[in-house]
Amino acid sequence: xxxxxxxxxxxxxxxxxxxxxxxxxxxxxxxxxxxxxxxxxxxxxxxxxxxxxxxxxxxxxxxxxxxxxxxxxxxxxxxxxxxxxxxxxxxxxxxxxxxxxxxxxxxxxxxxxxxxxxxxxxxxxxxxxxxxxxxxxxxxxxxxxxxxxxxxxxxxxxxxxxxxxxxxxxxxxxxxxxxxxxxxxxxxxxxxxxxxxxxxxxxxxxxxxxxxxxxxxxxxxxxxxxxxxxxxxxxxxxxxxxxxxxxxxxxxxxxxxxxxxxxxxxxxxxxxxxxxxxxxxxxxxxxxxxxxxxxxxxxxxxxxxxxxxxxxxxxxxxxxxxxxxxxxxxxxxxxxxxxxxxxxxxxxxxxxxxxxxxxxxxxxxxxxxxxxxxxxxxxxxxxxxxxxxxxxxxxxxxxxxxxxxxxxxxxxxxxxxxxxxxxxxxxxxxxxxxxxxxxxxxxx
Amino acid sequence: xxxxxxxxxxxxxxxxxxxxxxxxxxxxxxxxxxxxxxxxxxxxxxxxxxxxxxxxxxxxxxxxxxxxxxxxxxxxxxxxxxxxxxxxxxxxxxxxxxxxxxxxxxxxxxxxxxxxxxxxxxxxxxxxxxxxxxxxxxxxxxxxxxxxxxxxxxxxxxxxxxxxxxxxxxxxxxxxxxxxxxxxxxxxxxxxxxxxxxxxxxxxxxxxxxxxxxxxxxxxxxxxxxxxxxxxxxxxxxxxxxxxxxxxxxxxxxxxxxxxxxxxxxxxxxxxxxxxxxxxxxxxxxxxxxxxxxxxxxxxxxxxxxxxxxxxxxxxxxxxxxxxxxxxxxxxxxxxxxxxxxxxxxxx
Numbered sequence: 001x002x003x004x005x006x007x008x009x010x011x012x013x014x015x016x017x018x019x020x021x022x023x024x025x026x027x028x029x030x031x032x033x034x035x036x037x038x039x040x041x042x043x044x045x046x047x048x049x050x051x052x053x054x055x056x057x058x059x060x061x062x063x064x065x066x067x068x069x070x071x072x073x074x075x076x077x078x079x080x081x082x083x084x085x086x087x088x089x090x091x092x093x094x095x096x097x098x099x100x101x102x103x104x105x106x107x108x109x110x111x112x113x114x115x116x117x118x119x120x121x122x123x124x125x126x127x128x129x130x131x132x133x134x135x136x137x138x139x140x141x142x143x144x145x146x147x148x149x150x151x152x153x154x155x156x157x158x159x160x161x162x163x164x165x166x167x168x169x170x171x172x173x174x175x176x177x178x179x180x181x182x183x184x185x186x187x188x189x190x191x192x193x194x195x196x197x198x199x200x201x202x203x204x205x206x207x208x209x210x211x212x213x214x215x216x217x218x219x220x221x222x223x224x225x226x227x228x229x230x231x232x233x234x235x236x237x238x239x240x241x242x243x244x245x246x247x248x249x250x251x252x253x254x255x256x257x258x259x260x261x262x263x264x265x266x267x268x269x270x271x272x273x274x275x276x277x278x279x280x281x282x283x284x285x286x287x288x289x290x291x292x293x294x295x296x297x298x299x300x301x302x303x304x305x306x307x308x309x310x311x312x313x314x315x316x317x318x319x320x321x322x323x324x325x326x327x328x329x330x331x332x333x334x335x336x337x338x339x340x341x342x343x344x345x346x347x348x349x350x351x352x353x354x355x356x357x358x359x360x361x362x363x364x365x366x367x368x369x370x371x372x373x374x375x376x377x378x379x380x381x382x383x384x385x386x387x388x389x390x391x392x393x394x395x396x397x398x399x400x401x402x403x404x405x406x407x408x409x410x411x412x413x414x415x416x417x418x419x420x421x422x423x424x425x426x427x428x429x430x431x432x433x434x435x436x437x438x439x440x441x442x443x444x
Numbered sequence: 445x446x447x448x449x450x451x452x453x454x455x456x457x458x459x460x461x462x463x464x465x466x467x468x469x470x471x472x473x474x475x476x477x478x479x480x481x482x483x484x485x486x487x488x489x490x491x492x493x494x495x496x497x498x499x500x501x502x503x504x505x506x507x508x509x510x511x512x513x514x515x516x517x518x519x520x521x522x523x524x525x526x527x528x529x530x531x532x533x534x535x536x537x538x539x540x541x542x543x544x545x546x547x548x549x550x551x552x553x554x555x556x557x558x559x560x561x562x563x564x565x566x567x568x569x570x571x572x573x574x575x576x577x578x579x580x581x582x583x584x585x586x587x588x589x590x591x592x593x594x595x596x597x598x599x600x601x602x603x604x605x606x607x608x609x610x611x612x613x614x615x616x617x618x619x620x621x622x623x624x625x626x627x628x629x630x631x632x633x634x635x636x637x638x639x640x641x642x643x644x645x646x647x648x649x650x651x652x653x654x655x656x657x658x659x660x661x662x663x664x665x666x667x668x669x670x671x672x673x674x675x676x677x678x679x680x681x682x683x684x685x686x687x688x689x690x691x692x693x694x695x696x697x698x699x700x701x702x703x704x705x706x707x708x709x710x711x712x713x714x715x716x717x718x719x720x721x722x723x724x725x726x727x728x729x730x731x732x733x734x735x736x737x738x739x740x741x742x743x744x745x746x747x748x749x750x751x752x753x754x755x756x757x758x759x760x761x762x763x764x765x766x767x768x769x770x771x772x773x774x775x776x777x778x779x780x781x782x783x784x785x786x787x788x789x790x791x792x
Contacts, residue, residue, distance in 0.1 A: 067496065068536040074503060075529075084518075086515050093517075093753075097510065098760060100503050100505075116779070401590050421540075
């Protein structure tokens with residue numbers, strides 16, 4: 001069943017990566033919409049309410065996409081990963097069920113009220129519905145992160161007589177130290193995406209001289225939010241998360257960083273290609289001693305390389321893991337640079353006129369999506385060859401009786417269906433952006 | 445404690461079928477009650493604010509099933525691999541139909557999405573019914589408690605069956621007729637004029653189809669699973685559920701003839717709940733039968749999560765459900781009343 005396993009992995013990877021394109025925007029945008037509604041209430045400026053309404057339309061399209069591509073995720077635990085579900089359902093079923101009961105109902109009920117209820121509700125009540133949508137989406141994110149964090153760093157469980165894991169300490173499981181940092185890091189990543197998307201739409205309006213008042217507002221709010229979030233996503237959250245990996249998954253850290261040999265004063269590799277035949281980095285550009293310092297705050301500290309671990313514990317796709325990690329970190333650095341440049345321009349009161357900078361903002365929005373995806377790939381590839389770190393191998397988790405032919409059929413079906421979804425999604429979002437936030441200019 | 449979760453999950457799936465049932469039913473009769481573009485838009489607006497919240501019940505019920513009986517979740521989802529994935533695709537397709545049609549004012553565009561909404565609704569209901577049939581018929585489990593069932597084999601309910609055979613398709617017919625009446629009742633309640641008249645006619649005539657298919661299905665159950673009524677002789681109070689279901693069945697016919705749409709809708713909801721309760725009562729404590737070996741069947745006891753886990757779950761599930769009840773009452777209250785004139789292409 002070797003080939004079936006590959007197809008199960010590909011299908012999960014494909015469907016989850018596609019799915020996460022949407023929640024990362026909606027979770028970030030939910031926060032920004034709350035900010036817009038709040039500014040509208042505080043300053044009594046109708047522009048903010050209209051902006052919120054415009055972004056709610058984008059939110060709704062993304063939310064619908066997130067829901068329809070999200071249902072397959074929960075199902076696939078059972079359909080494709082039955083052995084894993086039998087093994088771990090006693091623990092992670094807890095958070096998956098709680099997500100349904102607490103987050104999804106909250107989100108969908110209040111989203112309906114938020115979208116259809118602006119005329120029926122008072123401004124304050126409408127603001128309240130926006131807050132509840134935000135709360136629902138961030139709560140949902142938390143339950144998913146706790147689930148993933150448990151797979152990365154299992155806590156609060158016991159193994160029962162049948163060899164399956166069962167929950168032993170609910171609070172330990174729910175407040176897994178790994179989860180808290182991973183959650184902060186992930187949610188800030190989502191805010192980075194939403195902030196750059198907002199700034200990009202604003203830059204587009206300014207460059208085309210349409211909806212200029214809104215364009216300025218979006219660029220301003222987007223840039224500020226992007227600066228705050230891109231900084232926090234690196235320090236402290238990314239930094240601490242990296243040291244969590246060093247402590248609990250040292251072999252993963254070595255693979256991510258491309259460190260083949262254990263050494264004192266390990267260098268930080270910026271660019272280079274892992275060469276798995278000769279077990280070295282080709283064409284490296286690196287900074288001496290920096291990896292030791294970042295990991296242990298000592299320039300000459302010893303960092304364990306891949307050679308310190310038996311091969312069967314190495315992640316099974318080290319080059320890909322190495323690349324996605326470096327892409328995430330590299331892009332994160334660029335986001336900090338660009339958004340801080342924006343803050344500088346804002347401080348000098350040139351943000352609204354600097355057309356060259358608007359081109360940059362408009363062009364940058366796909367990259368947070370890439371960075372978020374690369375970040376998740378780092379987490380998931382880094383966990384290999386384990387499905388639950390130290391407890392269950394990925395190869396043991398797939399459904400025993402689902403043949404490769406059946407799995408391939410559904411993988412191809414998902415690819416076709418999602419290609420169709422992408423076309424429809426893009427055309428809808430483009431139309432919404434072209435129509436703009438001004439109600440008068442609606443085309444019929 | 446396992447029994448509590450058995451009831452809780454039955455409850456959640458039943459709510460799902462009642463709620464999503466009316467918008468699925470509305471989808472099935474979409475072209476019969478809505479002859480013109482405007483009428484079809486009214487039909488869609490009647491279910492517009494509700495359908496996605498209704499589907500959340502499916503997700504939440506699935507999550508709760510995973511939590512309480514992980515081994516059953518693993519075995520049944522992988523065993524019914526193709527039908528489950530196809531149901532997913534249908535859910536996506538049908539959602540597209542509802543959400544996309546109003547984005548472009550072009551007849552071809554609208555026909556495409558109306559048709560996919562209609563077709564998605566039909567196929568989903570057929571699968572829902574077949575799922576119920578599979579739960580009553582059982583499957584062929586291996587000694588590890590796993591199985592794999594293709595979509596169909598020779599259409600006969602013998603060991604190593606397909607998902608679809610004459611027995612499970614019989615339950616599809618029950619589901620189609622029941623949800624059609626249920627959806628028509630909902631539309632009659634929410635609309636007026638011609639649409640309401642047509643919906644009432646469907647509800648009236650559908651009731652006969654429902655009666656006929658249910659009688660045949662009950663008879664067939666007697667052949668396929670003769671032990672089905674054993675729990676009722678063991679715990680005679682279970683007959684009360686049967687009596688209530690029969691009353692609901694009679695009330696459906698009575699109220700739709702007297703054009704009391706609200707009461708008819710409540711009656712069809714009660715009938716669905718009754719069918720679910722009868723099935724659950726008869727099966728307890730079995731979740732999935734094996735067609736040959738009784739010792740292989742999956743019950744609530746050999747598939748449940750640890751006792752600690754189940755106890756913790758009660759601590760959040762009960763308050764969670766109370767919250768959900770509040771949301772739904774508020775939501776339905778906010779969008780109460782009839783849909784008459786089609787509002788501006790609502791929302792997004």
